[in-house]
Amino acid sequence: MSAGDARSRKRAPGAAYDPRMAERPDPNDHPPRRSFIERARRAQIVEAATQVVAELGYAGTSLARIAEKAEISKSVITYHFENKDEILRLVVSQFFERGWERMSGHVEAESTASGQVRAWIGSQLEFYAEHRAEFLAMSQIMANHRTPEGSPAFAGELTEEVDALTEILQRGQRDGEFRDFDARGVATIILRCADGVLGSWAVDDSTRLVDQIPALLDFVDHAIRR
Amino acid sequence: MSAGDARSRKRAPGAAYDPRMAERPDPNDHPPRRSFIERARRAQIVEAATQVVAELGYAGTSLARIAEKAEISKSVITYHFENKDEILRLVVSQFFERGWERMSGHVEAESTASGQVRAWIGSQLEFYAEHRAEFLAMSQIMANHRTPEGSPAFAGELTEEVDALTEILQRGQRDGEFRDFDARGVATIILRCADGVLGSWAVDDSTRLVDQIPALLDFVDHAIRR
Amino acid sequence: MSAGDARSRKRAPGAAYDPRMAERPDPNDHPPRRSFIERARRAQIVEAATQVVAELGYAGTSLARIAEKAEISKSVITYHFENKDEILRLVVSQFFERGWERMSGHVEAESTASGQVRAWIGSQLEFYAEHRAEFLAMSQIMANHRTPEGSPAFAGELTEEVDALTEILQRGQRDGEFRDFDARGVATIILRCADGVLGSWAVDDSTRLVDQIPALLDFVDHAIRR
């Protein structure tokens, strides 16, 4: 079966490994084979959606405005995507995936726990600073998108991230790098800290984010170091 | 246009002093004298709006749903308020004002700088923990509300807050309580940290917020102490 | 509470007693009090909907065309009715109710079973013949309307009708008016017979329906008489 517009009906918003976005894995649900054109269009639309959300906010994002931004007709969007939900989820998952790839590389390159924590926070903030629009869009969507039933669509997506950082903190404690504290609680705090700083930058980019990174790294360092 | 009707057209969303919510001050724009009934209605509607935003999110909030929640006719809302914007701004400013009152009391009761920082964070989180719906509504509106032109309506509302905390940190440094750091940068970080923790609690209230407060206080303490 | 457009949200498409249309009774669900204007508008819209369905068929009926027929704006419709479904159900139930009133009067006026059968069929066909558009609309909607889940919305609405006619037939058998047959099966056949004749008239009104009534009465008479 290969029914053009029917195709997107079958597929889950494909995402590679990703600690937050973990999709219920379905081995039978192989990703649809897409033509070059289709992949290009989908990328174009997701990109346009990202820009619109970043500029106009979640509530200001409509298919009409995405189409306008992409300079295509609204029908092109509904042809290539099942619905608006699919697009918004892709905006989040694709960007998150890219960020995670970058971060995990930097983290794994470090040997000490404190080095890994710094790499984690530093590379995360750097990455987001380099992709402000995508970050804004992701934030907006995660904060606002809901399931048809009304519950937040992206709740509880961050436990795996907390788990991973907790492990690093615990190793740091065993190795004597870090003082004694509740690793899980502090992992949450550190991640939320970074989010918070990003959030303030999100609403007001007058302070250049990259300039704040050293201060944050220093802050966290003092907070957890023995 | 009736007299009561005209009245709401003129007035600024009355708010006491408030470092974040500072309205463009207009000495000529004396607050409108409102009847008891009018004040009661406005309070009822703001309260209903708060609940709706907390439950359904910013994008899910409509005048119809606010009216339904308040068990009044939609027209009552448009009679007592100029437009939706006025209501949402009041949800934010009124709640922020109440929070600021609580916090400033606790902060001023402390003599040392570190005591004031702890009082600040602790009382802020406590207050929000006690008023989850209001906090959720405020967060949603601040993150989403836009001017008619499309720019965030609540950008740059936090500089005064940062200023106040910066002052405390600087005093702590002068008094030898805190180590050397960029006071303004760290003030921002601390405030964003608290916001971040609140944000994680907002999307997932399984972890009781009050239980996380000591950990956060401890975290900040170590981060800034000499 | 009395929120204008919210009002229709609460109410079931009101219908008096009616053997087919029997609504799940909810004693708490008192019918909404409607203003004169509202009742007039609703009647106007239901009437326009009836005409549109009769002329263009179920699939050709849209809110836009109903609005056009009623010479009002589309928004007026969505203001006075919850949705299209409510309108279509009213087209059916109101007309059926009126028909049932007429028929039951004629039936009860007869003393013999065979008189009642003739009164039933005759008055039913007469009534429909007098209200061709309403009958066509009712037929179209009953044949086509579905629940959101996809099952026919008006299935099983006719068992009570069959029950009532069955009773008459059985009495006729006890009284020696009718020959021996399966009363329930024949009741179904008679009712379907009348429906069938109506159906042929529905698609082709060249044959005047009232002229066919005596033939049908005669036909049924011979079929069931001793």
Place this chain on the structure above:
Amino acid sequence: MSAGDARSRKRAPGAAYDPRMAERPDPNDHPPRRSFIERARRAQIVEAATQVVAELGYAGTSLARIAEKAEISKSVITYHFENKDEILRLVVSQFFERGWERMSGHVEAESTASGQVRAWIGSQLEFYAEHRAEFLAMSQIMANHRTPEGSPAFAGELTEEVDALTEILQRGQRDGEFRDFDARGVATIILRCADGVLGSWAVDDSTRLVDQIPALLDFVDHAIRR
């Protein structure tokens, strides 16, 4: 436009002799020669359309859903058929043709008029009972399909059927089998009667149709017998 493409543009929905479906005969419009593949594809699509109409109703039938049911691309449909109308007409005409073949065989095997009437009704109902989906689809389409101008597409398709049955009835009267009545009127009634019973079975198949056939035959027998 390709050759194959052009082909379907020219052709009338081929149908053998059929008293109801009689197409405006055009001696010049010889049926298009179709390849084996084309014939197979067309049959497959008509079959899928039949199922979709039976399940989802006329208004719920779209080319997309037909394609989905047939597990082919939507374009395959528009390639092999000029438009949706052609498919729906074929669903009706092909099925009617098959039914007519079956019926006429049974009718011609009978010698008496009453035998022929019974054979007519009995074999018709039997045939439909054996092909419920096709019958439902045919009913839905005949009741709903319209010309582009909005008038019923299948109005007046039954006069030939009535003519044929009228002839049988008249012969029965001449032969003394049947009592005196208006043959044409009764022919219509009988046919509509059968349709009505089928219609009740269509919306509610809990009563097994074949079990009702004897009752209907008996009913008609008494109605017309001397």
Place this chain on the structure above:
DNA sequence: AATGAATGAGGGTTCATTCAT
């Protein structure tokens, strides 16, 4: 002080059909 009525703009989505390959 209150509200029922109305409305135009815009929301996301489905649809049959056209066209180039």
Place this chain on the structure above:
DNA sequence: TATGAATGAACCCTCATTCAT
């Protein structure tokens, strides 16, 4: 022979706001 891509029209419905009463 087949189909992916595209599209404009139409669909029902929600919305904030205006107006007359």
